Amino acid sequence: MAPALHPVVADVTARVTDRSRASRTAYLQRISRAASELSLRPARTDLGCSNLAHAVASCGGSDRTTMAADTGVSLGIITSYNDMLSAHAPFEHYPAAMKQTAREVGAVARVAGGVPAMCDGITQGRAGMELSLFSRDVIAMSAAIALSHDVFDGVLMLGVCDKIVPGLVAGALSFGHLPTALVPAGPMASGRSNADKAETRKAYAAGEVGREELLESEVASYHSPGTCTFYGTANSNQMLMDVMGLHLPGAAFVHPDDPLREALTAATTARVAEIAASETPYGIGQVVDEKAIVNGVVALLATGGSTNHTMHLISMAAAAGIDLTWEDFDDLSAAVPSIARIYPNGPADVNHFHAAGGTPFLIGTLLDHGLLHDDVLTVAGPGLRRYTRRPVLIGGELGFVDATTESGDRTVLRPADDPFTVDGGLRVLGGTLGHAVIKVSAVAHEHRVIEAPARVFTDQVGFLQAFSRRELDRDVVVVIREQGPSANGMPELHALTPSLGVLQKRGYAVALVTDGRMSGASGAIPAAIHVTPESVHAGPISKLQDGDVIRVDSLTGRLDVLVDEDEFAARVPSPRVSQEGIGTGRELFASMRSAVGRADEGAHVFGSLGHVWDRSDAAPFANHEETR
Template identity: 80%
Template sequence: MATTPIDPVTPLHPVVARVTEAVVERSRAGRTAYLRRLSAAQLEKGLRPARTDLGCSNLAHAVAACGGSDRAVMSGEAGVSLGIVTAYNDMLSAHAPYETYPQAIKETARGIGAVARVAGGVPAMCDGITQGRAGMELSLYSRDVIAMSTAIALSHDVFDGALMLGVCDKIVPGLVAGALAFGHLPTAFVPAGPMASGRSNAEKAETRKRYAAGEAGRDELLGSEVASYHSPGTCTFYGTANSNQLLMDVMGLHLPGAAFVHPDEPLRAALTAEATCRVAAIAASERPYGIGQVVDEKAVVNGVVALLATGGSTNHTMHLVSMAAAAGITLTWEDFDALSAVVPLVARIYPNGTADVNHFHAAGGTPYLVATLLDTGLLHEDVRTLAGEGLASYRRRPVLDDDGALRWEEPAESTDLTVLRPASAPFEPDGGLRVLRGSLGHAVVKTSSLSPDHRVVEAPVRVFTDQVGFLQAFSRRELDRDVVVVLREQGPSANGMPELHALTPSLQVLQKRGYAVALVTDGRMSGASGSIPAAIHVTPESVHEGPIARLRDGDVVRLDSLAGTLDVLLDPAELAAREPARRPSGEEVWGTGRELFGALRTAVGPADRGAHVFPGLVPTTVPQLEEIA
């Protein structure tokens, strides 16, 4: 792809530099071992196509399904072979557009003398559909199933490059981890884009609160939801799916500015074709480089900075940790915390504002975001990306000329300062994410949507072990008081750490009634807690006898997002002497396929280490904040 001269780079912010240095030092052994494996794979292949190492019978099987020019290329010793890993299904709006992508990619590849084929598919499930239901207990585990499925797809070892087709919550992190296992392969992530804007997020949220308060019926609620989620494409709120897409832009795994172009725009098709050509060009070059060289310590820190600057999903306190581990890099929550203190909030996207991702994109989107963060020294510019050397090309936005040719141009200033602002004049001076430590363990809290008078809550607790119990108590108005709601047995080992979005409307109703309200849970919220202070991902989790398992109704808990503490106001000796709550022995987990995932419930690691099931990728130590401050 064409590039233009790079402007001088602003000196790196000292805290970003210190955090990066800490990540590099902490990761030295793991990253060295990972790069050694990549080098061995690259030396083994040299500049020859991967398929030339196959025996004749092996290659015959790989060629058997080919036709026409594809057969000739695959049978010869020249030409690039690209593997497509797709999360397509027509069940989900975000992945339905991928139905036509493989054929378009194949045609583009043929046009440049390459071959592209679908290497395999990966599952893609939707938290929006499974929310509050048993299927949600498979959601987090699906990320690691996707990583393994990606590895199976690429294990035929006939590919010189890869294209990953995936968008949503666990799909992209799983594809990244799987692709990093083949880190020597040039790899592009190919997005599908968001659906057009429907009913506004503010109206949708208001209807949900009215329904929770008994002021609206099911028909009104359903009508509101259908008007919000109405067509193919990613949901338009800024949850994990759209956080994924923003990260892929800023970490250099997309082409510049590709994240939020609509599925049906001609520009989307042009970007997909260009991604195909770009991967093929890297693979055929004299100095090919793979995704394992793109995802380095600087790229990971850039991802954290971009997430914080836009108020992105708290799920990435696990997903980014896990993706980094797949590249031999140890990222910690304390890195998020240290960066959050100096990274300003420059975007207001629902649930941290009323705008959706289409408004963000129209205001300047990721190109403007990259530009303003580079200009203030908050991003590493000296990184390798899919587009080439340096992040400066990612400050340019893709456009089509009148003749349909794709080019990139410098973005103008933000066109809507209520949605996207320069880092020199942000909405908030910090990134709105804090790490909490205290007598209840290790947790994170998203503060970007909290008003100042909700940032510290101290109140008696009411303990629950499922969402149903909480909702029943709420409907009986047993919670009409200052309260810290504790929902335990929701961690990775307990039940796969399902999203707990069903809590938010009711908690907001209690807050609206004038009560001091907070949530403490070993589960996750994806940043959807909104105005409610929520200590989430509490580690150690309840089923591992973490302190949260020893809480009883009436204990007083203090959640202080300003000081970064989470404590039960109880004598430590008394807390330690209590027997932890335990599930009834012999309790079976079955239904909706959950019985098939017992091994993953046993193997999964803690939330603060990525909550994944790959033991070799789990860091052995979690540093204290003072190590990087």
């Protein structure tokens, strides 16, 4: 007998469903119309002869015969392949293999288009990082352009990293009537441990080792094709695609060179073709529903995943007509136990997580304790329980077997009734400084509440200069403003982490407050991030001055400046210091900076739910408890 759904999960799902009723209904009607327009299957049969001739011209052999006929499925491949990034380099040979699999099942697969894939690890602290968040929406639009040719019956999306997967999902949801699967590439083998790497970074920040030692450490950590092994946004993406039913079961963390990876890719191709050719095909818009979105949030919280998904999941949900909020995350976090310890929330990497049981064990224990919806539709078929099975090769053929019900390593992965902590480690903050999120999975209890004078900066460079001059050797709340989506595209601020860690190691009470991003990599430092309204919209953060006492309280969910209320209200927002981005392509994104929405509404440029962004609203979330 299936366990009863946890009351908080049930309540949040009902709330999301009710809030989304009008927008979700409109979305489903839209994709239903698109499906009905393709009632003469396959899709290309509705094209004029000249149109179809253009679509067939590049085909040869049996592909030409299939495409010119009125039968046979046409699959579009959207790829994020490039060979300068480790996570995407393995995709080089995927299209050829997928095309061959498609032929074997009587279908045709072709590369419909490519999408950009940039690496935050390379652009960290550089001007190019200001394009990172916007690349998600560019990817969504690029995917839409690729699929606009109206000749596809199903879609295969090759993507792994930070903004790529959310962008691909959003783009696919615009064609929600089409059967769609995400195709991962897998993580690189474990190199130097993430904990050792972090210690070397701190030693470099403190001037204890030089650049040569630092580079040696980094190269030993990032050393081969595949996704980086720490649990940042890229690997959070892969976990989510498993849990939301957009991969085949257990596909997320199989190594790129494992023969099982090749078998999963072939099986995914065949499965999408099978759905498209069936009597009752179903598209990604039906898979990504309110329950699937809530499942994604639950799994993110249970594993301590990337805080970027407090925006990405909202944006993906919005693309499906679903209205998800930070308060939904907050309420679920109070009920969902933390059952994984993966760096930066622990010493293990994703390979250790996978070896301990990975997503099949994770899904199984969360289902067994009523924390996930089983009654969802997935790429593999109806019901999430099938995702508790793990893929294996049996006589060279892909099969699925029941996953272990015992964790292979309880220091990495635990059952839901024996968690590391009883909550999900993510809190939403509200107060006189606005709306923010904080990840406390790796924050020691004694650092969960920080009250200290502020030191205000408008970029990372100013902070690092002050740190090197030892001006921050004291209890301090570091404020970095003018880093929101409208200001400069909301770059991640990872350059702060080692130096903040050094200050904490020196015995000081330290916290960060910013309208920028940290991707959850803040680790042991309490960081109130994504502060909304942002500084350039005259949010309260724009009124802060050096010396103002700030209280970051992750226990009660408060973010406050402890300044006389009337005095603070009378302050004029500080004039903007940073200028509009010019150079490194930033000038091309000026329209996106002016159109982007708030961080707590997904920070996307699409009005997917009919939102009109009100940038004049700088009112603080003064009573957070009323929003919970």
